[in-house]
Amino acid sequence: MTSHPVVLALWAWLLPAGAFLVLALAAPLRRSGRPAAYVSVLTALTALAASLAAWQGAATLTEPATLLWTWIPQHDGPLATVGVLADADSLVMLVLVALVACLVQVYSLGYLDHEEPAALGRYYLYQSLFAFSMMGLVLAPNFVQLFICWELVGLCSYLLIGFWYRKPAAARAAVKAFWTTKAGDVGLLIGIVLLWRQVGTFEFGAIRVMAEAGAVPLAGLSLITFCLYLGAAGKSAQFPLHVWLPDAMEGPTPVSALIHAATMVTAGVYLLVRTSWLFALTPDVLLIIGWVGAGTALMAAVLACVQTDIKRVLAYSTVSQLGYMMTAIGAGFAAAGFLHLLTHGVFKALLFLGAGAVIHAVGTNDITRMGGLARRMPQTMIVFLVGTLSLAGVPLFAGFLSKEEVLGATWAGGLTGPFVLLVVAAFLTAFYMFRVVFLTFFGAPATPAPATGSGAPGAVHAPHDAPAIMSGPLWLLAALSMVIGVLFTVTHRETPFDMPAWLMPLAVAVSAGGILLAWLTYQRRIVSADALAAAFGPIRRAALANFWVDAVFVAVYRVAFLSLARFIGWVDRYIVDGVLNVLSTWTVSAGDQLRRSQTGRVQDYVYGVALGAIVLVFWFRWLL
Amino acid sequence: MTADVVAFWGLAVLLVGSALAVVLTRNLFHSVLWLALALTGTAGLFLLLEAEFLAAVQVLLYAGGVVTVVVFAIVVTERLVGERLSHTSRSVPLGAITAFGLLAGLVVSIAGAPLAGPAPAMPDDLTPELGYAVLTRHVLPFELLGVLLLVALLGAIYFARPED
Amino acid sequence: MGLEAYLFLAATVFAIGLFGVMTRRNTVGILLGVELMLNAVNINLVAFSRFQGDTLGMVFTLFAIAITVAEVAVGLALVILIFRTRRTAMADHLDLLKG
Numbered sequence: 001m002t003s004h005p006v007v008l009a010l011w012a013w014l015l016p017a018g019a020f021l022v023l024a025l026a027a028p029l030r031r032s033g034r035p036a037a038y039v040s041v042l043t044a045l046t047a048l049a050a051s052l053a054a055w056q057g058a059a060t061l062t063e064p065a066t067l068l069w070t071w072i073p074q075h076d077g078p079l080a081t082v083g084v085l086a087d088a089d090s091l092v093m094l095v096l097v098a099l100v101a102c103l104v105q106v107y108s109l110g111y112l113d114h115e116e117p118a119a120l121g122r123y124y125l126y127q128s129l130f131a132f133s134m135m136g137l138v139l140a141p142n143f144v145q146l147f148i149c150w151e152l153v154g155l156c157s158y159l160l161i162g163f164w165y166r167k168p169a170a171a172r173a174a175v176k177a178f179w180t181t182k183a184g185d186v187g188l189l190i191g192i193v194l195l196w197r198q199v200g201t202f203e204f205g206a207i208r209v210m211a212e213a214g215a216v217p218l219a220g221l222s223l224i225t226f227c228l229y230l231g232a233a234g235k236s237a238q239f240p241l242h243v244w245l246p247d248a249m250e251g252p253t254p255v256s257a258l259i260h261a262a263t264m265v266t267a268g269v270y271l272l273v274r275t276s277w278l279f280a281l282t283p284d285v286l287l288i289i290g291w292v293g294a295g296t297a298l299m300a301a302v303l304a305c306v307q308t309d310i311k312r313v314l315a316y317s318t319v320s321q322l323g324y325m326m327t328a329i330g331a332g333f334a335a336a337g338f339l340h341l342l343t344h345g346v347f348k349a350l351l352f353l354g355a356g357a358v359i360h361a362v363g364t365n366d367i368t369r370m371g372g373l374a375r376r377m378p379q380t381m382i383v384f385l386v387g388t389l390s391l392a393g394v395p396l397f398a399g400f401l402s403k404e405e406v407l408g409a410t411w412a413g414g415l416t417g418p419f420v421l422l423v424v425a426a427f428l429t430a431f432y433m434f435r436v437v438f439l440t441f442f443g444a445p446a447t448p449a450p451a452t453g454s455g456a457p458g459a460v461h462a463p464h465d466a467p468a469i470m471s472g473p474l475w476l477l478a479a480l481s482m483v484i485g486v487l488f489t490v491t492h493r494e495t496p497f498d499m500p501a502w503l504m505p506l507a508v509a510v511s512a513g514g515i516l517l518a519w520l521t522y523q524r525r526i527v528s529a530d531a532l533a534a535a536f537g538p539i540r541r542a543a544l545a546n547f548w549v550d551a552v553f554v555a556v557y558r559v560a561f562l563s564l565a566r567f568i569g570w571v572d573r574y575i576v577d578g579v580l581n582v583l584s585t586w587t588v589s590a591g592d593q594l595r596r597s598q599t600g601r602v603q604d605y606v607y608g609v610a611l612g613a614i615v616l617v618f619w620f621r622w623l624l
Numbered sequence: 625m626t627a628d629v630v631a632f633w634g635l636a637v638l639l640v641g642s643a644l645a646v647v648l649t650r651n652l653f654h655s656v657l658w659l660a661l662a663l664t665g666t667a668g669l670f671l672l673l674e675a676e677f678l679a680a681v682q683v684l685l686y687a688g689g690v691v692t693v694v695v696f697a698i699v700v701t702e703r704l705v706g707e708r709l710s711h712t713s714r715s716v717p718l719g720a721i722t723a724f725g726l727l728a729g730l731v732v733s734i735a736g737a738p739l740a741g742p743a744p745a746m747p748d749d750l751t752p753e754l755g756y757a758v759l760t761r762h763v764l765p766f767e768l769l770g771v772l773l774l775v776a777l778l779g780a781i782y783f784a785r786p787e788d
Numbered sequence: 789m790g791l792e793a794y795l796f797l798a799a800t801v802f803a804i805g806l807f808g809v810m811t812r813r814n815t816v817g818i819l820l821g822v823e824l825m826l827n828a829v830n831i832n833l834v835a836f837s838r839f840q841g842d843t844l845g846m847v848f849t850l851f852a853i854a855i856t857v858a859e860v861a862v863g864l865a866l867v868i869l870i871f872r873t874r875r876t877a878m879a880d881h882l883d884l885l886k887g
Contacts, residue, residue: 598887600885603809603810
C-alpha cells in the first residue's frame with residue numbers, strides 16, 4: 001500500500017463503508033448497542049488518521065490526483081466512473097468531515113447513553129453511512145458520484161433527524177427536510193444532465209479544462225449553473241429553501257452538530273467551490289447567488305434574535321453563516337467562502353456539542369428556563385464561550401479572519417448591497433449569540449425545568465459538567481478553534497483581492513457593538529429587552545412568524561397541489577370512470593331495449609323470417 | 625282467347641279469392657270451408673298442367689283428409705272450452721305490408737328472370753311414369769315417407785291421448 | 789299460359805298465406821295459413837315440372853303433399869294438447885319463451 005494521498009483518501013472513505021456493511025448485515029451486533037458503537041467509532045478514528053495523513057501529503061501534489069473505476073462503460077470511454085479525486089480542497093474538506101464525524105461519534109457515546117441498545121446500534125449504523133456518503137461526495141471526481149452521494153447524504157439526514165421516530169414532530173421534521181432538499185435536488189439533476197448534453201462528460205477535470213480553454217458553449221450555460229445552484233440552495237438552506245433547517249433540530253444534538261453545522265449543509269457550498277470555474281463563466285448567476293446569500297444571512301440573523309430554543313438559535317445562525325459563504329462565492333472569490341466553511345465547521349460543531357452538554361444536564365432547550373449555569377458547568381461555559389467568540393468574529397479566534405475575508409471578498413467583487421447586509425448581519429450575530437450566552441450561563445439561576453425541550457435525553461437533576469467522553473471532543477474543538485485563529489493571525493494569509501484598510505476596524509467595531517448591546521440588555525439589564533422588542537415591533541412579529549415562509553409553502557401546497565389533485569380526481573371520477581360507466585349503462589339499456597323483440601310469440605318471429613326473406617330476395621335480385 | 629286461358633283465369637280468381645277468404649273470415653269454421661275450396665281450385669290447376677294424378681291426390685288428401693282433420697280439431701277444441709273460439713286478426717296493416725313486400729320481391733324476381741319459352745310436349749299419361757319414378761329412382765324417399773307417416777301417426781295419437 | 793303466369797299466381801297465394809300466418813290469432817287459423825303457403829309451393833313445383841318437360845317436380849309434389857298431411861295431423865294434435873294444458877288456443881298467450 002503506497003502512502004500516496006489519493007490512496008489514503010480512498011482508505012478513509014471506505015472504512016466507514018465497512019463499518020456500515022458490518023453493522024447492517026450483522027443484526028445481533030447492531031442490536032447489542034455499545035459494541036456496535038465501538039465498531040463505528042474505531043473506523044471513524046482510523047478514517048481520521050488516514051485523512052490526516054492524506055492531507056499531509058497534499059503539499060506534494062502538483063496537480064489533482066485521481067483514482068477511477070469504470071462504472072457505466074461505453075464504446076469510447078466510460079460514461080460514468082467512481083473513485084477518488086484528491087486535490088487541496090477535497091483533502092482538507094475530507095479532514096473536516098472525518099474530524100467532526102469522529103468527534104461526534106465519540107460524543108454520542110455519552111449523549112445517548114440512555115438509549116436502548118437496539119436504537120443505539122441503529123444510530124451508529126446511520127452515522128457510518130453518513131460518513132461514507134459525505135466523504136464520497138467530497139472525494140467525487142465527477143457529477144454522477146457527487147449526485148449519488150448527495151442523495152445518500154440527504155437520506156442519512158432524514159434517518160438521523162427522525163431518529164426518535166416515535167415523536168411526531170421529529171418524523172414531520174425529517175420528511176420536511178427530505179422534501180425541501182429534494183426540491184433543490186431536482187434542479188441539480190436537471191443541471192447535471194443539461195451540462196452533460198453540452199460538454200459530453202461528467203468528469204470535473206475534463207470539464208474544467210474545457211471551461212478554462214473556452215470550449216464550453218455559453219448559450220444556456222446560465223440555466224445550467226442556476227440549476228446546479230438550486231441543488232446547493234436546497235442543501236445549504238438558502239432562502240426560500242431554508243425552512244427545513246430549524247425544524248431539523250428535532251434530531252439528537254450530535255446529529256445537528258455533524259450534519260447541520262459542519263458537513264451536510266456545507267455540501268452545497270462545497271459544490272459551488274468545486275465548480276467555481278464553471279460559475280465564473282456566468283456572472284449573472286453569481287450575482288443572484290451573492291444577493292440571495294446576503295439576504296439569507298440577514299434574514300436568518302433577525303430570526304435568530306427572537307428564538308428561545310438554544311438549538312434553533314444555532315440553526316438560524318448556521319443558515320446565516322451559510323449565507324455568508326454563498327455571498328463570497330457570488331462575489332467571485334470562492335476560496336474565501338471555502339475558508340469560512342472550514343472555520344465555521346469547527347466552531348459551529350463546538351457550539352452545538354456545547355449546547356448538547358447543556359441540554360443533557362438541564363433537560364430543556366429553552367434558554368429562558370436556564371440561567372447561572374456558569375457556576376455549575378464552568379468547563380462547558382468556557383468552551384461555549386470560545387465558540388461564541390469565534391462566531392461573533394472577535395480577533396484571535398477562528399471565525400474572525402475568515403469572516404473578514406468574506407466581507408473583503410464581497411466588497412472587492414463589487415457587491416456593495418450584499419456587503420451592507422452582511423455587516424448588519426455581523427452586528428446581529430454578535431448580539432444574538434451573546435444574548436444566548438448571558439441568558440444561559442450568567443444571570444439568576446432558573447428553576448430546574450422538566451424535560452420539555454426537543455431531543456433532551458437528560459434527567460432532571462442538578463446541572464453539572466458533562467462527563468469526559470463528552471467534554472473531550474468539546475475541549476479538542478475549542479483548542480482547534482483557538483489554534484486556527486492564532487495561526488491565521490500570525491501567518492497573514494494571501495488573498496487574491498485587496499483588502500481595504502478600513503475593513504478590519506469596521507468588523508471589530510461591529511462585533512464589539514453587538515456584544516456590548518447584548519451585555520447591556522441581558523446582563524446588566526440597563527437596556528430593557530421589552531423596549532428593544534417594542535422598538536422593532538413589526539419586524540419582531542414577522543420574525544416570530546418566521547416571515548411566513550412556511551405559510552407560503554403550505555398555501556402553495558394547498559392551493560396549487562391540492563386543487564390540482566382535486567381536479568385530476570374529478571377528471572378521473574367523472575370523465576375516465578364516467579365514460580366507462582356511460583358505455584356500460586348504454587350497453588345494458590340497449591340490451592334491455594333489444595330484449596323487447598323477444599316476445600316469445602311465434603308469429604312475431606315469423607315477421608322476422610318474412611322480413612329476412614324480403615331482404616334476401618331484393619339482395620339477390622339487385623346486388624348479385 | 626283459348627279455353628286454356630279462360631280456364632286459367634277462372635281458376636286463378638277462384639284460388640285467390642278463396643285464399644283471401646281463408647285469412648280474412650272471422651268465423652274459423654268458415655275459414656276451413658274456404659280452404660277446402662282453395663285446395664279444390666289448386667286441383668283444377670294441376671289438371672291444367674296435365675298432372676292428373678296429382679289433381680286426384682290433391683282432392684283426396686288435401687281437400688278430403690286435411691280439411692276433415694282440421695274440422696274435427698276445431699270441433700274438439702270448441703267442445704273443450706264450451707264457447708265459440710274468437711279469432712280476430714292482429715296488426716293487419718303491418719302484416720299486409722310485409723306480405724305485399726314479399727310479393728313485390730317475388731314478382732320482380734320472376735319478371736326479371738330468364739324463363740323458358742313455350743311448354744314442351746309431354747306424353748299423354750304421366751301416371752305410369754310417376755309410378756315408375758317413385759318406385760325406382762325415388763324409392764328411398766318413398767320408403768322414408770312411409771316411416772314418416774307411421775311416426776306422425778303414433779305421435780299424433782300420443783299427443784292427443786285421453787288424460788289419465 | 790306461360791310459366792310466369794303460374795309463378796305469379798303461386799306467389800300471390802304464398803303471400804296471402806303468409807299474411808294469414810302473421811295475423812291470425814287462433815292457432816288453427818295459423819295452420820290454415822301454412823296450408824295455403826304449402827299449396828302455393830306445390831303449384832310452383834308442378835308448373836316448373838310441366839315447363840321443364842319431366843316428372844321430377846311432380847314426384848316432389850307428391851312427397852310434399854304426403855308430408856304436409858303428416859304435419860297437419862301432428863300440428864293439430866299439438867293444438868289439442870296445448871288447449872288441454874293451457875286452456876287457450878290463442879297464439880298470443882303462448883309466450884313462455886319471452887326474453
